[in-house]
Amino acid sequence: MSIASIFKTRTGIEKEIDSFLNLASESGLIFIQGMNAFLNNQLDYFDEHLTHIIETEKEADTLRRSIEDLLYRKTLIPESRGDVLKLIETMDALLGKFKGVMFRIEIERPTIDRRFHDDLKALNNCAVQAVEAMILALRAYFKDIAQVADHMHKVVFWETEADKASTRMQKKVFGDQNLGLDMKIQLRDLVKHIDGIADQAEDMADSLAIYVIKRSL
Amino acid sequence: MFLFFLTSGLFLGWSLGANDASNVFGTAVGSRMLRFRTAATLCCIFVILGAVFSGAGTTQTLGKLGAVNAVAGAFVVAFAAALSVYLMTLARYPVSTSQAIVGAIIGWNLFSGSPTDSDALLKIVLTWIACPLLSGIIAVLSYKVVSFFILKLKVHMFRLDEMTRYGLLLMGIFGSFALGANNIANVVGVFLPVSPFEDIILWGRLQLSAAQQLFFLGSIAISVGVVTYSKRVMGTVGSGIFRLSPVMAFIAVWAHSVVLFLFASQRLEQLLVNLDLPPLPLVPVSSSQAIVGAVVGMGLLKGRHNIRWRTVAAIAGSWVTTPIFACLISFFFLFILQNVFQQTVYTAQ
Secondary structure (H helix, E strand, C coil), rough: EEEEEHHHHHHHHHHHHHHHHHHHHHHHHHHHHHHHHCCCHHHHHHHHHHHHHHHHHHHHHHHHHHHHHHHHCCCCCCCHHHHHHHHHHHHHHHHHHHHHHHHHHHHHHHCCHHHHHHHHHHHHHHHHHHHHHHHHHHHHHHHHHHHHHHHHHHHHEEEHHHHHHHHHHHHHHHHCCCCCCCHHHHHHHHHHHHHHHHHHHHHHHHHHHHHHHHHCC | HHHHHHHHHHHHHHHHHHHHHHHCCCCCHHHHCCCHHHHHHHHHHCCHHHHHHHHHHHHHHHHHCCCCCCCHHHHHHHHHHHHHHHHHHCCCCCCHHHHHHHHHHHHHHHHHHCCCCHHHHHHHHHHHHHHHHHHHHHHHHHHHHHHHHHHHCCCCCHHHHHHHHHHHHHHHHHHHHHHHHHHHHHHHHHHHHHHHCCCCEECCCEEEEEHHHHHHHHHHHHHHHHHHHHHHHHHHHCCCCCCCCHHHHHHHHHHHHHHHHCCHHHHHHHHHHHCCCCCCCCCCCCHHHHHHHHHHHHHHCCCHHHHHHHHHHHHHHHHHHHHHHHHHHHHHHHHHHHCCCCCCCCCCC
């Protein structure tokens, strides 16, 4: 184990984790833009964003594998390795969920009445904000552990807001007499899928709270 | 014949290497921050350097306690200490070689009717109390300073991991040197008055005194202990009393090494004298006591409930029983060697 190789490896993995988190953050923005394009009936734009998020997810997968490989092969951070791997994998799954919602839209092409647009946009925003707050908490976990709590409470806040938006929209959908049951169930599943992103971000924040205690100096 | 009798000292050296290397590199290897091969190689090199070039100071204090003046007596003293260490190790307690050899020398004093220098004894016993206390205080203060800077400088997790790894490596090197310097007196110190070696000059430049040659042999025995047996001990160190984080492990080894160095360095003693400050006595202190003191100190800092007090009490108990046990074994085997094997175990003065 040469001194130079340790130094290079460490610099490499720091960059890789930063790049991975950048991709996770970007995928939230692509998701918002893609959903807005669909709601505005700009299907070409939607397809572009779908292609973009697929590429982003693929790139993130490659980075995740490289990070896992480095962590185990170089036996880095032996005390926190398992925790970091779990966080990276969960974050990768969140990224996959953004892609999953967009694929669902692509496959099902649901008809979403203009009356539901504001609620759906609010829900999308809450889910993305929850993930964004989680990414900031994760960055703090690596660099400035004292700041983690400041970001984690925002994850909880946005998850609660996502629940509210989801409930509000489902009530509206099921209260609408003009919609058929098939449309109602289709929209409900879509709303639950998006709300699940915020739920998973909150679960990740709960795990992170434990990892912070474990990672005391 | 001298080399045959020296085998008990080498056995003691082997035990010391097998056990005390774990104090220096155990946490680093146990937590997989360093490979065993890297740790063992560095430990061997620096134990030898510490013993040969800085081991004389503590030997003088041990010599004052009782100058074992027959080679068969020295054999028994070292053997009694080694046996005590070995038996205590079987009982899985971090045993002190320093206490074992002091107990064994007192056993020889009692058997031969030689007076025990009460000043030297008091000095040594006081260091047994001072050593873990001082180590604990140094650990707590160092931990406070280091953690303050880590939080202040917002060190990245991977950068911290890297720095801790280098820190453990450097502290391991420093600790190995201090261990060799401080504890070599335990291993072969009793053979010094009866050593047949004479000063030699190597390659026309490097002068090795008779004591240094003996220290070299002793430190080779320590190295053999490190290579052959310390791996399994290293794997179990680090979580017995209190679960250490890598940073805490680094601090524990640092505090341990500083304490061992303080009680071994003739240059530091001279410096303190020159500055009109009271010098620290040059006494072989226990590497295990130093590490336990550091770990308990940091455990207290994190909250008393984190410490397994039963383990601490058992370890502290072994610090009392080890010298008594070694004294009794020494006395018993001196009697056997003198009366059964007709060997001269002391020369009447």
